[in-house]
Amino acid sequence: MKSDVQSRDGTTKKSRSQKAFLRTITTIATFGGLLFGYDTGVVNGALPYMSKPDQLNLNPLTEGLVTSSLLLGAALGALAGGRLSDRNGRRKTILSLAVLFFFTTLGCTFAPNAGIMIVFRFLLGIAVGGASVIVPTFLAEMSPAEHRGRMVSKNELMIVTGQFLAFTFNAAIGTTFGETGHVWRYMLVIASLPAVILWFGMLIVPESPRWLVSKGKIGEALRVLSQIREEKRAELELKEIKQALTRESETEKAAIKDLTVPWVRRIVFIGIGIALCNQITGVNSIMYYGTEILSESGFGTNAALIGNIANGIISVLAVIVGIWLLGKVNRRPMLITGLAGTTTSLLLIGIFSITLKDSAALPFIVLSLTVIFLAFMQGAVGPVTWLTLSEIFPLRLRGIGMGFCVFCLWTMNFLVGFLFPILLAHIGLSATFFIFVILGIAGILFVSKFMPETRGITLEELEQQFRAYDVSDIQEPAMEKAR
Numbered sequence: 001m002k003s004d005v006q007s008r009d010g011t012t013k014k015s016r017s018q019k020a021f022l023r024t025i026t027t028i029a030t031f032g033g034l035l036f037g038y039d040t041g042v043v044n045g046a047l048p049y050m051s052k053p054d055q056l057n058l059n060p061l062t063e064g065l066v067t068s069s070l071l072l073g074a075a076l077g078a079l080a081g082g083r084l085s086d087r088n089g090r091r092k093t094i095l096s097l098a099v100l101f102f103f104t105t106l107g108c109t110f111a112p113n114a115g116i117m118i119v120f121r122f123l124l125g126i127a128v129g130g131a132s133v134i135v136p137t138f139l140a141e142m143s144p145a146e147h148r149g150r151m152v153s154k155n156e157l158m159i160v161t162g163q164f165l166a167f168t169f170n171a172a173i174g175t176t177f178g179e180t181g182h183v184w185r186y187m188l189v190i191a192s193l194p195a196v197i198l199w200f201g202m203l204i205v206p207e208s209p210r211w212l213v214s215k216g217k218i219g220e221a222l223r224v225l226s227q228i229r230e231e232k233r234a235e236l237e238l239k240e241i242k243q244a245l246t247r248e249s250e251t252e253k254a255a256i257k258d259l260t261v262p263w264v265r266r267i268v269f270i271g272i273g274i275a276l277c278n279q280i281t282g283v284n285s286i287m288y289y290g291t292e293i294l295s296e297s298g299f300g301t302n303a304a305l306i307g308n309i310a311n312g313i314i315s316v317l318a319v320i321v322g323i324w325l326l327g328k329v330n331r332r333p334m335l336i337t338g339l340a341g342t343t344t345s346l347l348l349i350g351i352f353s354i355t356l357k358d359s360a361a362l363p364f365i366v367l368s369l370t371v372i373f374l375a376f377m378q379g380a381v382g383p384v385t386w387l388t389l390s391e392i393f394p395l396r397l398r399g400i401g402m403g404f405c406v407f408c409l410w411t412m413n414f415l416v417g418f419l420f421p422i423l424l425a426h427i428g429l430s431a432t433f434f435i436f437v438i439l440g441i442a443g444i445l446f447v448s449k450f451m452p453e454t455r456g457i458t459l460e461e462l463e464q465q466f467r468a469y470d471v472s473d474i475q476e477p478a479m480e481k482a483r
Contacts, residue, residue, distance in 0.1 A: 015230055022142065022228045026151055028201035029138055030158035031194050032094060032131035035101050037162020038191045039128055041312075043067050044290050045170025045305050046184040054181060056114045060421045067288050068418035069118045073125020074132065075410035081130030082137070082403025089215075090138040091207045093130065098199035100127040102192050109189040125410075132386075133406045137398055140390040141208040142228065149326035149455065152390050153383040157319040160378050162194075163287060164312030170291075171305040213241045244394070263467050267392050268401065270450055275409035277335070277443035278385040281342040282436035283377045284413055285420045286311065286370055292421070293370070296429050297353070298363035307367050314371045318379030331384050332451050336444055338380025343440030345373035350433040385409075391454045 043066070050066065051058040058066060085093040104127060107120035136152050143151035170187055177183045212221035218238070225234035286293065290311055294304035325334060349369045356362045393401035423432040 018228050025142060025205050026154055028205055029135050030155045031198040032135040033155040033158035034162040034194050036128050036131050037159035038166045039124055041163035041166035041287055042187050044288055045174055046187045048291060048301050049184040060425045062114050064418040064421045065118050066121060068414045069121040070125035071410055071414035071417045073122040074129030075407050075414060077126035077129025078133045078406035078410050079403050081133045082400050085134045089207050089211055090134055091202060091205055093134055095199060095202045097127045097130045098195050101195035105191045109185050129410050133403050136386050136390040137402055138208055141210040149387055150323050152387045153323040153326055156383045156386055160315035160319045164316050167308040167312035171309050174305045175302050210241055213245055271389055271392055271405035272408045273446045273450060274385055274388055275405045276412050278381060279409055279412035279416060280439035280443055281377055282346055284416050288417055289420055297366040310371055311374055315374050315378040318375045322379040322383040326383055330453050330455050331388055332453050334380050335384040335447050338376045339440055339444045341376025342373050343437055345369050346433045347437045350430040353430040388454060
């Protein structure tokens with residue numbers, strides 16, 4: 001019997017094999033997202049134990065530095081990661097990141113003091129930032145247009161799964177070995193395992209066909225496309241990629257100065273705005289300091305660790321719903337709804353923290369509102385952010401453009417991570433969250449005015465729309481002047 005015989009649902013054995021291989025590629029690559037999530041989430045439960053006098057003896061300043069040093073490294077990793085992946089390929093760069101994840105995790109685990117911990121957290125951040133740019137870019141370039149939203153957003157699912165695992169392991173280890181001096185080291189070392197899986201897994205994953213075409217490896221690009229697409233579609237997609245590159249071949253190699261071209265500058269402006277909207281929600285004050293927030297509200301340390309598991313569970317469930325919604329709902333209204341939900345949740349936390357101060361009900365209300373906050377954040381804001389950033393830049397500028405925008409995202413993330421414990425100590429929980437409420441309203445206004453809709457459009461078509469917008473933007477004043 002022929003291998004391409006149709007089954008009852010109309011698919012062939014070959015097409016099923018292609019879809020299975022694409023799913024394998026997605027699963028392996030998104031271990032970069034899992035590491036991203038675990039390494040950013042694990043500090044949430046580890047901080048109370050690191051801060052003890054017989055351990056790293058952290059104060060609000062050094063606590064902020066231990067947390068945010070990873071984020072500063074991530075900002076630089078995001079900026080450099082895009083350029084490296086453009087030069088060396090997405091696959092090879094992810095392999096290198098897996099090695100960096102492994103050794104820096106061990107460095108953090110065995111850090112003897114706060115200074116060494118800050119250095120290794122910074123280096124670990126370079127890997128996190130690189131993964132935050134390259135993995136969604138790689139997935140966007142491997143996926144068919146109609147499934148791009150769901151496929152790229154699986155990386156977001158793995159990020160929150162990593163955070164959920166961090167919260168779960170933190171609670172299990174903290175409640176079981178909480179009296180052990182170095183319990184936080186056990187929490188950190190677990191991240192070395194997915195780094196090993198990522199490295200070995202990427203050995204069987206092919207390179208991005210779009211990157212291969214950009215390097216003139218047309219035959220290899222077609223071979224990769226044929227592994228994950230039907231034959232006719234593979235040839236058609238290869239043709240579209242070549243046409244997009246032909247249009248760009250008249251310009252110089254991608255450089256920072258290219259981001260100042262008028263139509264590209266508009267994309268950069270939108271990309272930076274969307275990236276900042278993701279962070280000014282205040283999400284990472286909860287993801288990094290959730291245990292302290294719950295403790296501040298009235299929970300004990302162990303109860304706060306266990307309560308954080310609820311945050312992890314809702315994050316995973318919300319992202320699953322968000323991935324489903326991306327195939328049904330336009331990106332722009334989805335992001336606006338998410339920002340409205342996160343802003344309202346923080347406003348209520350701030351109000352109740354004042355009106356119900358010292359009430360037995362306050363910690364449970366705060367936990368409930370953080371769960372609602374994360375439902376909107378992980379179910380709408382997060383998936384739309386990473387997907388849109390991976391979509392809006394043209395192929396030649398995708399690595400450097402997305403890298404620059406994610407650099408801005410991580411820089412804001414760094415500021416949030418560094419300043420939150422200081423603000424919490426000096427102005428309290430309510431006032432700190434009211435600041436995020438004001439920023440959240442600004443984010444809603446930005447998205448409403450500037451963000452374009454990208455759902456159902458190929459990456460090449462989207463580029464044409466941005467170019468056309470620039471032309472019409474120039475022609476309109478000229479026509480007005482002629483009148």
